[in-house]
Amino acid sequence: MDLLKWGRSPWGEWVMTHVSWNLFWASLFAGILFFVAHASYMLFSAHRKRASAETDALEAARKDLPAKIERHNLTARLFHWVMAAAMFVLLFTAFLPVVGVKFAWVRWHWIAGLVLTGSILFHIVHASFFLDFWSIWVGPKDIPEFKAELLREFGHDVPGPKPGKYPLGNRLYHLAQVVAGLLVIITGVLMMSRIRTPLFTRNPYLFSDAAWGVTYVGHGLAGVGMVGLVIAHVYFAVRPDKWWITKSMIFGWITRRQYLEHHEPTRWRVVGGGSTAKPAGQA
Numbered sequence: 001m002d003l004l005k006w007g008r009s010p011w012g013e014w015v016m017t018h019v020s021w022n023l024f025w026a027s028l029f030a031g032i033l034f035f036v037a038h039a040s041y042m043l044f045s046a047h048r049k050r051a052s053a054e055t056d057a058l059e060a061a062r063k064d065l066p067a068k069i070e071r072h073n074l075t076a077r078l079f080h081w082v083m084a085a086a087m088f089v090l091l092f093t094a095f096l097p098v099v100g101v102k103f104a105w106v107r108w109h110w111i112a113g114l115v116l117t118g119s120i121l122f123h124i125v126h127a128s129f130f131l132d133f134w135s136i137w138v139g140p141k142d143i144p145e146f147k148a149e150l151l152r153e154f155g156h157d158v159p160g161p162k163p164g165k166y167p168l169g170n171r172l173y174h175l176a177q178v179v180a181g182l183l184v185i186i187t188g189v190l191m192m193s194r195i196r197t198p199l200f201t202r203n204p205y206l207f208s209d210a211a212w213g214v215t216y217v218g219h220g221l222a223g224v225g226m227v228g229l230v231i232a233h234v235y236f237a238v239r240p241d242k243w244w245i246t247k248s249m250i251f252g253w254i255t256r257r258q259y260l261e262h263h264e265p266t267r268w269r270v271v272g273g274g275s276t277a278k279p280a281g282q283a
């Protein structure tokens, strides 16, 4: 299977120009395969929320908690939905032509690209200065949790803490999106100099042919990667057992019981009124 497309530069050298659209089909297939495999696995897997008796006891002990606990504030929710809309426009404008739906896609694509870029820049500032920045990242400290989660997946009853605000899987997913997202944005912004926009004069000679090839291939690789990542994300969002999380991205809150069932209160501290605080010991 060809992974890249090649062309001749004006000087007769072979340079890579684009990714092969075989990769788009591979990513679409991987996304659908993941969805089928995970859905089948979940039919046989035990649900991993806290046992009812244990949650009842915690609820009785934590009468100080409000009935509704804020999970995503309005700014974070607005960012999420603007980013999601831009992402869908980008995916459909990029890949509908590949599957045979031909239209003038480039203009809609770069406009959505700028909306995505702006929303991500906003998100970086918002998350760095106004949210609990470290709650979404993974590092060596998470290895014991990773091992315990794997053993639980294979049916072992392993003791250990529940997740903080974001479970390990969500944090790994966010990391994959950061890598693919930054690559697609940086390359996309550079590629704008090759096309005609009302924003500035086109300059297709900014880079050599070989460097443009690398840029287009990087953009294509990150773009096809996004197909699989977005399918996985939407699949989890629509699973009935995850609706409580999806609803929190619409309305902003989860119930006290959902908080105690799925999270470790010491790792995601909630203070009076339902707003969240950084875990103990964190600056």
Ligand code: HEM
Pocket (backbone or CB within 6 Å): 017, 018, 019, 087, 090, 091, 094, 095, 106, 109, 110, 112, 113, 114, 116, 117, 184, 185, 188, 189, 191, 192, 194, 195, 216, 217, 219, 220, 222, 223, 224, 226
């Ligand atoms: C989900 C995110 C994105 C996906 C899936 C995506 C996908 C793609 C694909 C598959 C192409 C065709 C590449 C090729 O022919 O080798 C493309 C081209 C392009 N993209 Fe994106 N892209 C995304 C984000 C962005 C962003 C953030 C920008 C700009 C800020 C952008 C700007 C462009 C431009 C200018 C082109 C070149 C059009 C041309 O040369 O004719 N894209 N994109």
